[in-house]
Amino acid sequence: MPRSAVAICLPSQEFLEVNAELAEAGYEAIMVLDAGELETLLESRPDVGLAILDGENDFDSTIEMYSLLHEGERNIPSLMVVSSTAMDRLSLAGRARVNGEFVTRPYSAASLRWRVEAMLIRAETMLIRSEAVLDGARSDILEGEVGVSPSPANRGQIVVVFNPKGGVGKTTIAVNTAAMLQLRKRQRVLLIDCDTVTGHVVSSLGMDSIPTVVDVWEADRGTGKSHSLADIASRHASGVEVLTMSQSPLHTEVLEPKRVAQAVAAARELYDWVIVDMHPDYGPLNQGIFALADQIIVPVTPDVPTIRAAVQFREVAVGLEIRERLALVVNRSNSGISVGDVERVMGFGAMARVRSAGMLFVQAANNGHAAVEEYPKAKVVGDIENLADRLIAARDGEFRPAASPVPRPSRFFVRPVRNLLGRFTAQAAGRSG
Numbered sequence: 001m002p003r004s005a006v007a008i009c010l011p012s013q014e015f016l017e018v019n020a021e022l023a024e025a026g027y028e029a030i031m032v033l034d035a036g037e038l039e040t041l042l043e044s045r046p047d048v049g050l051a052i053l054d055g056e057n058d059f060d061s062t063i064e065m066y067s068l069l070h071e072g073e074r075n076i077p078s079l080m081v082v083s084s085t086a087m088d089r090l091s092l093a094g095r096a097r098v099n100g101e102f103v104t105r106p107y108s109a110a111s112l113r114w115r116v117e118a119m120l121i122r123a124e125t126m127l128i129r130s131e132a133v134l135d136g137a138r139s140d141i142l143e144g145e146v147g148v149s150p151s152p153a154n155r156g157q158i159v160v161v162f163n164p165k166g167g168v169g170k171t172t173i174a175v176n177t178a179a180m181l182q183l184r185k186r187q188r189v190l191l192i193d194c195d196t197v198t199g200h201v202v203s204s205l206g207m208d209s210i211p212t213v214v215d216v217w218e219a220d221r222g223t224g225k226s227h228s229l230a231d232i233a234s235r236h237a238s239g240v241e242v243l244t245m246s247q248s249p250l251h252t253e254v255l256e257p258k259r260v261a262q263a264v265a266a267a268r269e270l271y272d273w274v275i276v277d278m279h280p281d282y283g284p285l286n287q288g289i290f291a292l293a294d295q296i297i298v299p300v301t302p303d304v305p306t307i308r309a310a311v312q313f314r315e316v317a318v319g320l321e322i323r324e325r326l327a328l329v330v331n332r333s334n335s336g337i338s339v340g341d342v343e344r345v346m347g348f349g350a351m352a353r354v355r356s357a358g359m360l361f362v363q364a365a366n367n368g369h370a371a372v373e374e375y376p377k378a379k380v381v382g383d384i385e386n387l388a389d390r391l392i393a394a395r396d397g398e399f400r401p402a403a404s405p406v407p408r409p410s411r412f413f414v415r416p417v418r419n420l421l422g423r424f425t426a427q428a429a430g431r432s433g
């Protein structure tokens, strides 16, 4: 059963605003006042897929509700609304990854909606996946060249490549990293051109005539069918499966942001990596995909306008609460401003650097290939390999770019935050045990 209802314990004005946004997205919001009401709701409504709790008002009651969400077989995710000061303390205490479960006040109801949608889509996909695996769907891909079936426990990573500035190397990095992961790292890769305006993934791989998502979904209309991204993708000579949303920026109404996000989330079940090249904008389509991304590569060339655009994106990312997923990649790293200066301005270390390669990428693209196919020994291909290795290490929790120097948190912050997290864990364990 799709879990499309959201239990909300927030002050009534906030509830009304959030409710309006969620209703627009097709989710039912149900207000609860206390743990008792939540308990009754959870017993009568198995479709509650998420809860939004207030971490500031009555903390004990919030903890009780949190425990109810995880009681017995139940494992319902929650978003906790806290003050920005509490969130700063969590980040400084090295707990920034808990961002996924926290929202800071003041927040906009629209941004909360995207978080909720992303979390519900993730949860729904888990259900879709178990059905798909049972159906043996797309076993050709599952068993393909690599000869391994993905374990249901392993889901692919969604890597978005984005910078609000054009011409900084987004497509070059997306295409070449995808081919590197597929060819040298023996991973299954889906490369998606989500740039419906100036997308050039397919042309750089010599695949201009492949069917687009718009073509196929338009043809699906009224037939009761809905092809998945894996069904629509075409295989490139490198083995990467390639997909483009549309050939033209016109008539893309069928690319409804929620449907696209759901389709991208579902693709994780069949591929190890889903690499998404994006158009430089902050529209709803992109926001839906940002929310799903495990890692967001921000290519930055070492020049002032590009760094300024990347700093702007970092600020937007804080607002969207995806800041901790950003991975800086300094492109054309041996020209212009030093990598160290780029890192200092951005406030965090680079995941990788890619040197300037003259006409090498252009020449490979002219032949419809990635650089690793055409020039396997080139130094810049070594840079791309290093980037691919870092992505794998980050997925496996073995790599995290160093933050640029920030003041060390004082004990004054750290202790209350540890206490808070400790109480959470202990109470939840006590309840379910």
Ligand SMILES: Nc1ncnc2c1ncn2[C@@H]1O[C@H](COP(=O)(O)OP(=O)(O)OP(=O)(O)O)[C@@H](O)[C@H]1O
Binding pocket: 165, 166, 167, 168, 169, 170, 171, 172, 173, 195, 198, 280, 331, 332, 354, 355, 356, 357, 358, 359, 360, 361, 362
């Ligand atoms: N490290 C590099 N060395 C040499 N050329 C590069 C490098 N990175 C990118 N280029 C070249 O720079 C140009 C712009 O790169 P690319 O198309 O990847 O940027 P983009 O961010 O995708 O642009 P858009 O926003 O227009 O989609 C391309 O011709 C590409 O081949």
Ligand SMILES: [Mg+2]
Binding pocket: 170, 171, 172, 195, 198, 199, 200, 277
């Ligand atoms: Mg591009």
